Amino acid sequence: MLVVAALALALAAGAPTLSASATVADGLAPPLEADAPVASLSPPLLMMLFDFEGSDGPRWSIENDGVMGGRSQGFVEIADGTLVFTGEVVTRGGGFTSVRAARRVDLSGYDGIELRVRGGGRTFALDIDDGTRSRGRQVTRRGPVPTTDTWETVRVPFASLQASAHGQRVRVAPLDRSAVQSIGVYIIDGQDGPFRLEIDWIRAYPTAE
Secondary structure, three states: OHHHHHHHHHHHOOOOOOOOOOOHHHOOOOOOOOOOOOOOOOOOOOEEEEOOOOOOOOOOEEEEHHHHOOOOEEEEEEEOOEEEEEEEEOOOOOOOEEEEEEEEEOOOOEEEEEEEEEOOOOEEEEEEEOOOEEOOEEOEEEEEEEOOOOOEEEEEEHHHOEEEEOOEEOOOOOOOHHHEEEEEEEEOOOOOEEEEEEEEEEEEEEOOO
16 A cells, blocks of 8 residues: 555656666566558669679670571670660561570569660560460560650550560450569661660669559
8 A cells, every 4th residue: 555655746746757668577567669660562663684783784686587588697795884786677578686585583563664775766666475375376565666866765564565576466364563584675667777775774663653
């Protein structure tokens, strides 16, 4: 009884109360803590896929239209942090050349790919491969990449990709964003002559940015 009375007098006199660090070992239970706030789910950030810096990046390989009897030629090099894709298109025959690198990545939650490019006014095409095949043939999914004489950022939404196999349009399921295997760039714009494309970087942009 005397202890209770003394505690009551101390509280009435304005004695400091116990802090949240008080423990049961002190003889008193700690005060109840408020519920911790629930973390909100933030949208994914831009995902860099290729920045062409350093010497340990993925290998980029050329595929010309010789596989279809054409005579177009492409060349690729990486210099000063930039991928440079050059060559000449000959429309008689296949009429294309391309460059590609493996990149296994899950792009669920992303809406498309953007590239910072300079290409002299030619229209190129971004290709994304998720391993889909149609009647045993590899399916390519391409979207346009227009260029100018100056550096510009071009976005290619996944929804704009057109599926084809050996140059023929095919009906297949939408791109499996969780199973991207490689990314390539084509020039197949129907124009004869030399071309030069510079790419500063390639990255994925989120659905809600």
